Amino acid sequence: MSIIADDENFIKQSVRKNPVIKAESIEFDKNFENSIRPKSFDTYIGQSALKETLKISIAAAKKRELPLDHLLFYGPPGLGKTTLAGVIAEQMGVEIKITSAPALERPRDIIGILMSLKGGEILFIDEIHRLNKVAEEILYPAMEDFTLDMTTGKSQTVKTMRLPLPKFTLIGATTKAGELSGPLRDRFGIIHRLEFYTEDELSQVITRTAGILNIEIDKEGAHAIARRSRGTPRIANRLVKRVSDFALVKYDGKITQEVANSALDALKIDNYGLDSTDRSLLKLIIEKYDGGPVGIETIAAAIGEDVRTIEDVCEPFLLQAGLLQRTPRGRKVSPETYRHMGYKVPQTAEQQNLF
Numbered sequence: 506m507s508i509i510a511d512d513e514n515f516i517k518q519s520v521r522k523n524p525v526i527k528a529e530s531i532e533f534d535k536n537f538e539n540s541i542r543p544k545s546f547d548t549y550i551g552q553s554a555l556k557e558t559l560k561i562s563i564a565a566a567k568k569r570e571l572p573l574d575h576l577l578f579y580g581p582p583g584l585g586k587t588t589l590a591g592v593i594a595e596q597m598g599v600e601i602k603i604t605s606a607p608a609l610e611r612p613r614d615i616i617g618i619l620m621s622l623k624g625g626e627i628l629f630i631d632e633i634h635r636l637n638k639v640a641e642e643i644l645y646p647a648m649e650d651f652t653l654d655m656t657t658g659k660s661q662t663v664k665t666m667r668l669p670l671p672k673f674t675l676i677g678a679t680t681k682a683g684e685l686s687g688p689l690r691d692r693f694g695i696i697h698r699l700e701f702y703t704e705d706e707l708s709q710v711i712t713r714t715a716g717i718l719n720i721e722i723d724k725e726g727a728h729a730i731a732r733r734s735r736g737t738p739r740i741a742n743r744l745v746k747r748v749s750d751f752a753l754v755k756y757d758g759k760i761t762q763e764v765a766n767s768a769l770d771a772l773k774i775d776n777y778g779l780d781s782t783d784r785s786l787l788k789l790i791i792e793k794y795d796g797g798p799v800g801i802e803t804i805a806a807a808i809g810e811d812v813r814t815i816e817d818v819c820e821p822f823l824l825q826a827g828l829l830q831r832t833p834r835g836r837k838v839s840p841e842t843y844r845h846m847g848y849k850v851p852q853t854a855e856q857q858n859l860f
């Protein structure tokens with residue numbers, strides 16, 4: 506998979522801001538990620554409800570000797586959608602072909618990949634909300650009836666051919682479920698949202714990664730990193746590596762709580778693991794809008810991000826952490842946001858129960 510052309514600016518911008526705590530995958534850590542990606546349900550940490558349902562679907566499919574239903578995973582970047590698709594393939598004992606919507610620009614791209622599939626195989630399409638209309642139209646009959654409808658010739662001599670395809674499973678992943686067209690969404694048998702990870706789960710991810718990379722870490726050290734990983738395994742893994750560099754150069758190599766905290770402070774990663782976009786968003790609401798509410802478009806324009814990025818990448822974590830609230834009149838912050846960002850909680854606001 507390659508980085509998608511028009512995301513490049515966004516990614517470059519993000520990297521400039523703070524490469525360590527962005528949840529999006531960036532080119533330099535692709536190999537690193539692949540080396541630590543869990544391959545089985547046992548090593549895939551957390552998401553337990555989702556794992557249980559998937560295990561049942563997989564067992565049933567195996568009993569029926571049929572491929573799995575088409576699956577759609579959605580949720581913020583870095584929570585394990587791609588990894589889970591790989592685990593499913595492993596569990597089903599089938600091959601997985603990985604692509605992403607922007608790589609399927611021309612009809613022949615999607616036709617080619619569909620025709621290359623063998624019975625039971627999994628086709629994984631990342632960023633599936635970005636499929637164009639033509640590709641979607643080709644996918645519908647492929648998903649529904651395992652056929653490929655192709656037209657050949659020009660106007661008067663146009664012929665439609667219907668080719669059978671082997672039965673396959675499509676796994677789609679997206680950060681923007683809302684942008685998926687209705688007809689496409691309806692063709693997925695199973696739709697699941699991935700959740701942010703708890704501190705304990707992230708600690709397990711960190712300990713596992715440290716084990717693979719031969720990094721010495723104790724329980725408190727793992728927790729200290731987990732606490733600042735924004736609920737996201739991709740960030741947790743990236744931080745382990747950065748903290749380990751720090752431990753090696755400034756200490757004896759072992760990651761303890763003290764080492765982790767001083768490294769994370771040096772990397773300017775705060776207690777919630779907020780990145781600079783999160784922070785400028787919260788700061789804006791506090792400083793310019795007295796804590797809100799303020800409309801999302803106004804926020805986006807003021808901090809120079811697009812509305813969708815804010816909604817899909819920043820907001821889910823801020824909402825879940827209780828640092829941001831969505832109201833009919835716009836977004837507002839909580840007293841905890843004031844405290845966390847180093848501001849005095851305005852008394853009037855607290856007295857009048859504005860939060």
Ligand SMILES: Nc1ncnc2c1ncn2[C@@H]1O[C@H](COP(=O)(O)OP(=O)(O)O)[C@@H](O)[C@H]1O
Nearest residue numbers: 538541542550582583584585586587588738739
């Ligand atoms: N449940 C998990 N347990 C352990 N590691 C995980 C888990 N989910 C994700 N990871 C790690 O986080 C990284 C990002 O996961 P990925 O599947 O690429 O996220 P997404 O596709 O949702 O953006 C991977 O390198 C993987 O090692």
Ligand SMILES: [Mg+2]
Nearest residue numbers: 586587631678
């Ligand atoms: Mg992915």
